[in-house]
Amino acid sequence: MEGLKVSDANLVVYILPSKANRIPQALRGELSSLLFKFNEEFDGVVLVYDILAQSKNGKILPGLTPYFGVNVRAKLLLFSPKPDMLLEGKVMKLRKESIHVIVLGFSYATIAEEDIRGEFRYKIKHGEEVFGSTSHKRHVIKVGSMIRFLTKSFDEEILHISGSLIPANTGSIGWLDKHMRESSEVDRTNKKNREREAHGSRLINEATISLDNEYPPKKSKRSKMVE
Known part of the structure; x- marks a missing residue:
């Protein structure tokens, strides 16, 4: 089916400090929140994700709630149907x-x-x-x-x-699918028939040429007298 694509993504996932000791679970939770929603950045609906790698050190973001960002490399399966697909x-x-x-x-x-x-x-x-x-x-x-x-x-x-x-x-x-298989089988049969016919015609032509060379046409008596 068309409309499905795999994309490699480099993401920064923001996590609360309270989850610093559970980073893998926190990453999965954040990425799971993207599932079955259209994402403009990826131009598609995220169906599945697979975390390939993550940074060991996070960058703390200052503010009222000091999130820290973790760099993540992930593979995403996206559903992105376009007209005529x-x-x-x-x-x-x-x-x-x-x-x-x-x-x-x-x-x-x-x-x-x-x-x-x-x-x-x-x-x-x-x-x-x-x-x-x-x-x-x-x-x-x-x-x-x-x-x-x-x-x-x-x-x-x-x-x-x-x-x-x-x-x-x-x-x-x-x-x-069944109609396509039947059509393919018919096409293959027709192709084989055409090949057999072509092969047969070639053999007939070769046999005719061979006979012509082996038994050249005899000259008529009149032709001999003219000579």
Whole structure:
């Protein structure tokens, strides 16, 4: 899935003096406060952090509350969806006018009716609401389906995504992956057939040339008289 990136970060974490004897725990507590929030400095939502190194000495900051800063080097996993990126999520609710999806377990996405391509038709099948493809009967989107969709926009404040199912490479992941494998197999088969045909044509041409060289055309009697 697109929208995920790993970033190396050099941070200064400010800790209260009362926690000076518990620095590792204090660092984890401060970094954990960044999780699942959009961070402008990193241009993304922090999903996971891993502390790689920390300074042994902290710099005391003067003030009413004398914090001290600890330099930390960490690796961050960020979620930073941009327009036209392909995202994946689980369908949580489905209505005629919209499809509601959860991405990575925390970010919600909505795909409005006008952003669902025409081949999908809303219907109730066996008492269950679904969007079924009119082009491929087995391509169905329902509650619980994992889908791939295009990002239109991302609201950084409430972590909400506006998505689209207009492109042909979006829809149910299960069907898309299976269709892609089948298409690849067909392409490979067609390629092998073309190679066999080309090889056969080459053998025929080589055999024809060989026969021509071994049995050159005889001259007619008239040609011999002219000579």
